[in-house]
Structure formats: C-alpha cells, structure tokens
Amino acid sequence: MDLLSNLATGFGIALSPYTLMLAVFGCFIGTIIGALPGLGPSNGVAILIPLTFSLGLDATSALVLMTAVYYGAMYGGRISSILLNIPGDEPALMTTLDGYPMAKAGRAGDALIISGFASFTGAFLSTVGLMLLAPLLARIAFQFGPAEYFALYILAFATLGGIASNNQAKAAIASCIGLGIAMIGVDNNSGMPRLTFGNMHLFDGIDFLVAIVGLFAITEVFSFIESHGKNTSIGIKLDKLKVPWRDIWNTRWVQLRGSLVGFIAGILPGAGASLGSFLAYMSEKSIAGEKGGFGTGVAKGVAAPEAGNNAAAGGALVPMLTLGVPGSGTTAVLLALLMTLNITPGPTLFTDRPEVVWGLIASLLIANFVLLAMNVPMVKVFVRVLSVPAWVLLPGVTMISFVGIYSLSGSYFDLLLMVAFGVLGWVLRKLDVPTVPIILGILLGGHMEDSLRRAMVLSDGDWTYLFSSKIAIGLWAVAIAGFVAPLFLRKFLKKPQAVSD
Amino acid sequence: MVSDRIFGAVVAVVALAYIASANQIQTSFLADPVGPKMFPMMIGAGAFIAGIFVILRPDGDPDWPVLSTIGALLIAVVVLVAYAYALKPFGFILPTAMASAILSYQIFPKIGQAVLVGAGLSIGLFMLFKFALGLGLVAFPSALFG
Numbered sequence: 026m027d028l029l030s031n032l033a034t035g036f037g038i039a040l041s042p043y044t045l046m047l048a049v050f051g052c053f054i055g056t057i058i059g060a061l062p063g064l065g066p067s068n069g070v071a072i073l074i075p076l077t078f079s080l081g082l083d084a085t086s087a088l089v090l091m092t093a094v095y096y097g098a099m100y101g102g103r104i105s106s107i108l109l110n111i112p113g114d115e116p117a118l119m120t121t122l123d124g125y126p127m128a129k130a131g132r133a134g135d136a137l138i139i140s141g142f143a144s145f146t147g148a149f150l151s152t153v154g155l156m157l158l159a160p161l162l163a164r165i166a167f168q169f170g171p172a173e174y175f176a177l178y179i180l181a182f183a184t185l186g187g188i189a190s191n192n193q194a195k196a197a198i199a200s201c202i203g204l205g206i207a208m209i210g211v212d213n214n215s216g217m218p219r220l221t222f223g224n225m226h227l228f229d230g231i232d233f234l235v236a237i238v239g240l241f242a243i244t245e246v247f248s249f250i251e252s253h254g255k256n257t258s259i260g261i262k263l264d265k266l267k268v269p270w271r272d273i274w275n276t277r278w279v280q281l282r283g284s285l286v287g288f289i290a291g292i293l294p295g296a297g298a299s300l301g302s303f304l305a306y307m308s309e310k311s312i313a314g315e316k317g318g319f320g321t322g323v324a325k326g327v328a329a330p331e332a333g334n335n336a337a338a339g340g341a342l343v344p345m346l347t348l349g350v351p352g353s354g355t356t357a358v359l360l361a362l363l364m365t366l367n368i369t370p371g372p373t374l375f376t377d378r379p380e381v382v383w384g385l386i387a388s389l390l391i392a393n394f395v396l397l398a399m400n401v402p403m404v405k406v407f408v409r410v411l412s413v414p415a416w417v418l419l420p421g422v423t424m425i426s427f428v429g430i431y432s433l434s435g436s437y438f439d440l441l442l443m444v445a446f447g448v449l450g451w452v453l454r455k456l457d458v459p460t461v462p463i464i465l466g467i468l469l470g471g472h473m474e475d476s477l478r479r480a481m482v483l484s485d486g487d488w489t490y491l492f493s494s495k496i497a498i499g500l501w502a503v504a505i506a507g508f509v510a511p512l513f514l515r516k517f518l519k520k521p522q523a524v525s526d
Numbered sequence: 527m528v529s530d531r532i533f534g535a536v537v538a539v540v541a542l543a544y545i546a547s548a549n550q551i552q553t554s555f556l557a558d559p560v561g562p563k564m565f566p567m568m569i570g571a572g573a574f575i576a577g578i579f580v581i582l583r584p585d586g587d588p589d590w591p592v593l594s595t596i597g598a599l600l601i602a603v604v605v606l607v608a609y610a611y612a613l614k615p616f617g618f619i620l621p622t623a624m625a626s627a628i629l630s631y632q633i634f635p636k637i638g639q640a641v642l643v644g645a646g647l648s649i650g651l652f653m654l655f656k657f658a659l660g661l662g663l664v665a666f667p668s669a670l671f672g
Contacts, residue, residue: 079661194579198537201573205544208569212562217552219562220544243606250602250632251591416634417643420626423606424651431613432661440610448603455588456533474565478558486559 028156035383039391044089047082048388051090052395055097059104060410061418062111063249066098066338066355067461068241072422074362075234075429084366085381089388091362095355096148096389099298099338100396103140103331104407108133116298116334119306123319123326130322134266134404139324140331141400142273145393146280147332151288151339152389155346158292159375159382162347166372169348171480172491176500178473181294181350182462184507188293188300190459193508199458203466204473206231213471214478226438233361233467235430235439239446240460241358242426247451249419266405269324276328279309283332290333291340293507294350298337305333339389346370346382349472354461360468530584537577545570598632605629617666618655623648 038044058069070091077087102117107124120140127136169177186196209220210230221227286308287301309329310319319326341356349370351357363370368381375382400407430439450460477491484490492498548566591599605628612621627644631637655661 076659076661080659192580192585194576194583195585197576198573198580201541201569201576204569205566205573208548208566212551214558215553215562217562219551219566220547222547246629247599247602250598250629251595414634416630416639417647419633420629420643421647421651423629424622424626424647427609427613428618428651428655428661428663432655435614437610437614440613441607444603444606444610447606451599455590456529457585457588458533477565478560481559 027160031160031379031383032156032387034379035385035387038085038380038384039089039387044086044384044388045391047086047090048093048392049395051093052097052392052399055094055099056101056104056396056399056407057097057410058094059098059101060407061101061413062105062109062411063245063415063418064098064422065102065112065117066095067358068245068422069098070095070355070358070362071234071237071241072426072429074358074365075238075433076425077362078365079429079432084368085384087366088362088368088381088385091359092385092389093392093395095359096335096338096392097396098355099148099335100141100144100400101407102334103144103327104137104404105411107136107140107327108408108411116302116330116337118299119302119330120327120334122306122330123322126320126322127324127327128322132322135269135272135324136322136327137404137408138266138268138401139272139276140327141397141404143276143280143283143328143331144335144400145397147284147287147335147337148339148396149390149393150281150284151291151336152386152393154288154336155339155342155389156386159343159347162343163372163375166347168496169372170494171476171483172493173497173500174476175473175480175491176497176504177294177348177350178469178476180500180504180507181465181469183504184294185459185462185465187508187511190462191457193512195456195458196462199453199460199462200466203463203468204470205466206236206463207467207470208474213475226436231442231467232433232439233464234365234433235443236446236467237358237361237464238426238430239443240450240463241354242422243443243447244450244454244460246419246423247447248454249415251451268401272324276325279325279328280332282312283309283329284336287333287336288340291337291353292343294344294348298334298341298353298355301337301340302330302334305336306330346374346385347372350469351465354464357461357464357468361464364468527584527587529587529590531581534577534580534582534584537580538574541570541574541577544573602629602632615667618652618663619648619665620667622651 058064059066073091073094077091082090102112103120103124106112106117106120107128110121110125112118112121124136124140182200186193186200190196209227211228212219218228283305286305290301290304291298306329309325310317313319313325317323317325341351341353345351345356345360351360360370368374427440430443433439453460480490492501545567548563548570551563553561553563605625609621609625623644626647627640630643631640652663652665656663
C-alpha cells in the first residue's frame, strides 16, 4: 500500500501546526483574492509569489501556502460572480450565467451555499483523482526522453492555442512572443549572450515573475482605468442565510458529473479550468434540456460550473506536477512558483522529493475542508470584501506588485519591464490575443529548446529522431488535432456570453 | 479589421528583425548540432507566418477607447514609470503616496478621496511590508534623515 504510506508521510507534514496555520491563512487570503472583483487565481497568486519568496519560507511551506491561496481563490471567485455578475477570472464566467439571475431573484444566499458545496465536491474529488493518477503518470513520464518532451511542449502550446482561445494565429503569436522572450540572456549550452543588444540588465534574461505580474496585475489596472471603474456595479444584498439541503441533495449527480468532466478537462495540457467549467455547464444544460431552465437561475446551473471549475483546478495539477507542463494560466503561475523555489516538476519530483508532493496533496485535502467551513457559514465575511471600491483596490494592487518585484532584485529596470509588460498585456487584451501562452512560453522556452538540442545531440542532428518513438508520435498527433480540430468544432461549441442587466 | 492588419504587420516585421538578430548570435566552438541560433530563428519564423495569417484573416475591430481615455492611460504609464525610477532615491512613502493617489483619482475622480487613499496605502503598506513581512524597505530618502 504505497499510497497509504505516502499519504501518511504527507499528513505528517501537513498536520504540523505551522503548516496547518499556513494552509488556513492561505485559504483565507485566497478566498478574499477570489472574491475581489478584478483579482482572480492567476493574478492573485502572481502578485504574492515575489512576496512569498522574500519571506524566505522553505519549499514545502511556500508551496502549501500558495496552493491554499490558489484553491481559495477558486472558491472565492464565485462570490463576485453571483453577487456582482463580475467573474473574478475566466473560469468563473459560467457561474454568472445562473448565479446572478438567482441572486436577482432573492436567492443569493442559496446560490452561494450551493456553489460552495459544489466547489467542495469538485475540489475534493479531483484531489483524490490527483492522488491516484499522478503517481501513475509519473511512472509513464520516466520513459520520456528529450524527443518526447519536445513533442509534449508542442502539445501544450497547440492545445492552449486551439482549445482555449478564439483565434489560432493569435495564440501562436502569443506563444512565439513568450518563447522569444525566453531566449534572451546567456545561452546555457554555449555560454554566449543572445539577443541582449549589449544591455547588461538583459544578460540574466527576463525574470518570468516580472512578466507574469506585469501581464496579469498591471494590465488589470490599465483595464480598470479604461473603464473608469464602470464595471463596479452595485451588488445584491445578502440578508438571510440558510443551508438549502434539498437543493444540494438534488444536485448531487450534477456535482459528480461536473467534477468528472472538469477533472478530465483540467488534465489536458493547455485546456484548464475555463474549459472545465464550460464543458460541465454545457453538458448539464443539454442533459436537463429545455425544461431545465438553465440560464434563468437554477441550482443545477450554479452547481455544475463550480464543480467543474474546482475539479479542473485539481486536474490541472496532474500534468503540472508529473510532467512540468501546466494546464492553465493559474497552474502556469504555480509552475513559476515551483521554479522560483528551485523545485523542478516532473517524474523525478515524485521519487526525489516525495515530501513535497505528498505534503502538498495532504494540505490540499485539508485546505478543502477548511474552505468548506469558511465558505458556507462564514460567507458573509467575504461578501463584505466586495464593497472595497476599485479606487482603493487597484492602486493597492499596483503598489503590492511594485514592492514584490522590487524586493526580488531591487532594480528599477525590472519595474520598468513590468510596466512595459502591463502595457503590452493591455494592447493584446484589446486585440483578443491571449496572454497565457506568453507566460507559458517564457516559462517553458528554455526547457523546450534544451530538449530539442539534447534530442539532436543524441541523434547526431537527425531530425526524424523527433518522431522516432510511439509516445512522441502520439503526442504530435494529439498536438496537431488539438490545434486544428477547434477550427471545425467552433461552429458547434460557442461560448455563451455573460448575462447583462 | 484595420487593427488586426496593423497588428499582424507589426508582428511580421518584428519577427523578421528577431530572425535577423538571432542570425547575429555568436556560435562558440562547443557547438551542438542545433546550436544557439536555430531555435530562436524557428520562433521568429513561426511568429512571421502567424502574423501574415492575421493580416490575411483579421478579426473585427475592438472598441478602442476615446482619446481622453487614452490620455488617462498614458498618464498612468508615465506615473508608473516615474514611480519605478523614484522608489530607490526617494524612499517608499512619498512616491507610493503620490502614485497611488494619482491612480485612485484616475479611476474615480475625487481629490479628497484620492489623497486619503494615497496616504493610507503608503503608510499601511509600509507597515505591512516592513513589520509584518520583514522586507527591507526604506521609508524616506536617506538625504533627508541622514
């Protein structure tokens, strides 16, 4: 019983008072971040990474803290979706479709509690799934050579471009921007500076944290200035709070199905939580049919996307931990965290540093129960957070971002780069170019080039080596299918638009 | 349409410039079969092709903000750049108060409120970072307080 003994190790770490405290603290901060309109799991976690790094926590503690924030933000996102009709980030969009109509009909409390339970189901089941599946995948991943890794990176970019964005060419451009930025700095193999244009600041390359905070947090500030805070609509009051047991019981199958769909979507590299909540909602909508009343404010319409969203959050950790390939924007941010902590994700992580993996999994299980306890009886506390006005929140986010990046290197150059990334992110967002591939490119560019070059060293420059194993061919096939297939499917699968007042 | 065409053209030109500068990368005697030039040039080629695609098949135009909003955004950028330069020589409190007050004013134009936000954020965040998180921030310029 490997699993049980591993879990015992994990709980041994996670149940220490210090780690437990970090997990509870992380859940609390995370829920607040998720609930704040305009802050979601990805930008929330992004601005906290530099600070965590400066605090000098050890790897396991930092990881526990930040994944608790991550799960917490996934839970918290539903609060602003339901009460304000503002999704904290993309995956929460589906929750607004039925959550906001429910809130308008005076059932805001019910919607919050049902979605809280559905989040718990999704997150709990997917953590169990992660526990069972990750070690198996790690064992397969041991057979990966450089050729297979190169194909896997191609797969991640292809699915991210194909499934998670509206325009393949634009997603490809975004990936190339990220990869191109990753090339800047001294080349590991030859020791020669590349594309630095003689600028000393660029010799170490561009820190991915600078890019992430710029693209996620600073871009958000510009978007808010553009809209003059118009999006901060007046929220819906929440008065009575009763647990709607009947609705929770009636949506049990919806929650289970949503969790399964979400988990599978989360595992796909590049697909992530947006796809998870989308598929969960759409499949339940078609199961319920016309009479189901999806979109008018029904309990199932809140339970399905939240279960899917949170299950995908757990599912996305599977490829991230076992292969080092993140499945979504937020897991890309978590990968950035691991790399900052000098932990290389991949199959060796499970054998070399089991305490990190199993400590993490155990803390996720604990964090789930903590989050359920926080989000059902204490939901009113977090609802208060919504009344923080944008003109306090956004300057605050900016200043925290600046201090975080400044504390990393103490150089004004990184701050300027961060602002530049913020401007770039705003322009790209206007042009409907996704920014997540840029992050992924910066994070994975070095590894991707490395695997290509090692593959070519092994084969002595024979390019057919890239397609020489069954695994590699399979990965290439899925990559091409994932990039091309959505071109044809887009006609049938159209994203529903947000409800308007 | 027009926005995407311009964007695609910019991407294509930058991609060509990127390929050209990648071609200048010095190779060392420790060469592997691929070398340090190949992968950057592949990226440039990929971006070039994708840029041409965007020129040929552009999406509809986004809603660009009106001129006054663009002005507000430019002011925000200038403030942030100035803040980046000011943080080291002028300490944390003064630049932070000014930058956050201006940003706050831009989101919701009320002067009194903005000044309060600036003062509150700079002092509050300084306390948080310095004493709760133990970061080594300097409150005021050293020239003032020796």
